[in-house]
Amino acid sequence: MRSDGLRACALALGCLIVAGGCSGVVRSTDDDPAAAPTSSAPGVAESFDSRFTGTEAFCTADTGDHQPEEVEPGITADSVVLTNVRLRLEDLVEVGFAEDVGDTADQVETFVRIVNEECGGINGRLIELNTVEVAVPGFGATDPQVEAQQVCTQIAKDQHALGAFSFTGVGNPLAGCLTGPNDVIYVTTYDLGAQDFDAADGMLFSVNHSPADILTYAARELAGELEGRPIGVVYTDTEPNPQVVQEGLVAELERLGLDVARVDAIGCDAGNCTDGLIESVQGMRADGVEVVFPLLDTITMPTYLGEMVTQGFQPGDVEFVNTSFQAQDSELVTGKIVQFAGEAAAALYNGATIVSGSRAGEHRLDDFVPDPFVEMCNSVYAEYSDVIDAPYDLLDDADNLRASNVASSCSGIRLFARAIEAAGANPTRQDVAAVLAGFGDFDHGESLPASFGPGKPTGPDAIVIERFHYPCPAEFGSASPHCIVPETDFLPLPADD
Incomplete structure (x- = not known):
């Protein structure tokens, strides 16, 4: 491979946080509550009551009598529009610069299908899911800057998405285009800096530490x-x-x-x-x-x-x-x-x-205890997925990576579902963003304590x-x-x- 191809792989890897491991719940602070890192705790991090909380099930069914109204494009009487921005990780896998983390498209589609079919939607609306694929820098036919602008226009102007997300590490320049200029909420696993959040008008969130x-x-x-x-x-x-x-x-x-x-x-x-x-x-x-x-x-x-x-x-x-x-x-x-x-x-x-921000590799330790949230997500995914029919083995190196990515998708979809539900019967996108901005604790796909709050658009608390x-x-x-x-x-x- 040419040096510029290797450099493209390196840059892409530097932006991706998709190869973590599934952590457990054992912490040295367990015997000393006063020493606990935050109010969060892996597997039980919930900031407000919702049907989309807990580790016994992904959700409980909606029994309310809702009469939703059309609010704006992307939030109709029948649906809310979300877009999955999926990096083509398989391109990196083929050249040895990424791990096989499972079918990332199916992972997201499965949890959205669960929200719609098993959870009864959100306040009377179903999630309308779009998927947009983005090439790894150096592997696509289009210049990455041009492609980002095209994808941004597609999501914001054509799909009218309330929110978009990338659990495969797509960040800038797309994040900067979607948020401030176009009022699309964007949640990503990409590492973002203070200047990115400052320019996003409260519409940008990352589940990882900033660099x-x-x-x-x-x-x-x-x-x-x-x-x-x-x-x-x-x-x-x-x-x-x-x-x-x-x-x-x-x-x-x-x-x-x-x-x-x-x-x-x-x-x-x-x-x-x-x-x-x-x-x-x-x-x-x-x-x-x-x-x-x-x-x-x-x-x-x-x-x-x-x-x-x-x-x-x-x-x-x-x-x-x-x-x-x-x-x-x-x-x-x-x-x-x-x-x-x-x-x-x-x-x-x-x-x-x-x-x-990760305890990746924890599954190799003698005292490893699987995180209940990760176990729940993988059990539910295996039950409803069109791709796998048994949960990934958390003690196996390769399966542990796949289970971690499943938990990341599970966490992200629940995050959106909880925020949309909490924003009210007929919310605007600004209402949903405001809920996320004051969200508090949430279950993180990497099991670490995490929260969003005023002035804190990055998730990790540890x-x-x-x-x-x-x-x-x-x-x-x-x-x-x-x-x-x-x-x-x-x-x-x-x-x-």
């Missing part, structure tokens, strides 16, 4: 371990990385009084990010850096670690800290270190600390410390030579002390 936030949380959570140690930060200069890294990490490290010895931006040209890479590695050695934050994409990360090996770095010379930024909490992404840079680079990275292992210890039973396993239970979001 700047997770970097800030990493600095705060690990400040005690970083104190007195020279820190190096390296990232690629692709937009918006410079602003994200400077505001999210570097500024926070400096505010905390930590020793930021070196910050390097690797230059990217025509899909090749190598400008200044060799010099950066040399500088890390010359400046006596002890802790490195390699905030790099899927392709540049192996290249950088490989160069460190070439320049004589040995395991233990430096410690590595990473986050979910650039999807470096994904086993698929970190697996490219082994694939592209070899065993020595993976051994150098062994033991890296990763700050994430972080997790994970560890990269190479080779993966035998007791974890990984099918791959490497693995990522959680070191902690859910931890509260570190405060701005």
Whole structure:
């Protein structure tokens, strides 16, 4: 594959959070309620009564006598229009840059069908579901910017959707077009920044940490371990990385009084990010850096670690800290270190600390207890799906990924159903957006405590410390030579002390 094709894969992977694992309900705070991270708890996170809450069933049937009226295009007397924006993940699977997470279209269609047929719709209306497919950048015949504008017009002007969503990671530039300019609610698994939410007029929500936030949380959570140690930060200069890294990490490290010895931006040209890479590695050695934050994409990360090996770095010379930024909490992404840079680079990275919003890999631990919400979603999906007839095995690596994606779709459709129902008999799209903006706790497909609230359009209410292992210890039973396993239970979001 050409380098620009690899770069397209890397950029796509950096935007996708679809390869997480299904977490359990065991937390170190269980014996100390005062230490619980938030009011949320996996599997029981409900902020208001609704037919679409609980873990015994996806919903209860509607017994009300509704007389809905047409409100506006997209909210008629008979239906509310929602659009599933589905990234063609199968294109990435074919070239080894994505995992098989199941039939993502069927997952959404199944839960919408359950809402319509088993739950009795929402306040007398059925969900009218549209599906729009979007090519992975670099794999489509149309320029991604042009395609985003075309998809935006289709959803907002042709379909008149009340809301759209992507549980496969489609974000900008589509999110920016749908929300502020066109008043379409958009919920996504894509990592979004403060400027995206500021421009969206309250119509944009993400179920993941924003890139700047997770970097800030990493600095705060690990400040005690970083104190007195020279820190190096390296990232690629692709937009918006410079602003994200400077505001999210570097500024926070400096505010905390930590020793930021070196910050390097690797230059990217025509899909090749190598400008200044060799010099950066040399500088890390010359400046006596002890802790490195390699905030790099899927392709540049192996290249950088490989160069460190070439320049004589040995395991233990430096410690590595990473986050979910650039999807470096994904086993698929970190697996490219082994694939592209070899065993020595993976051994150098062994033991890296990763700050994430997911307890992916938890199913490998001896005390793993499946989350009731994830179990319910997968049981219901298997019962009504046209594609599978048995729930995925949460103890199997591959099935665990598929079960996680099912739970993500389940969570998202329930989120919309609850918000539309709570917005009243004849709501406007602004009414529904207002409910989401003050939503409170909700069940998250990754099992972590999550909520939306005033000034908080990102879902997660917790972080997790994970560890990269190479080779993966035998007791974890990984099918791959490497693995990522959680070191902690859910931890509260570190405060701005």
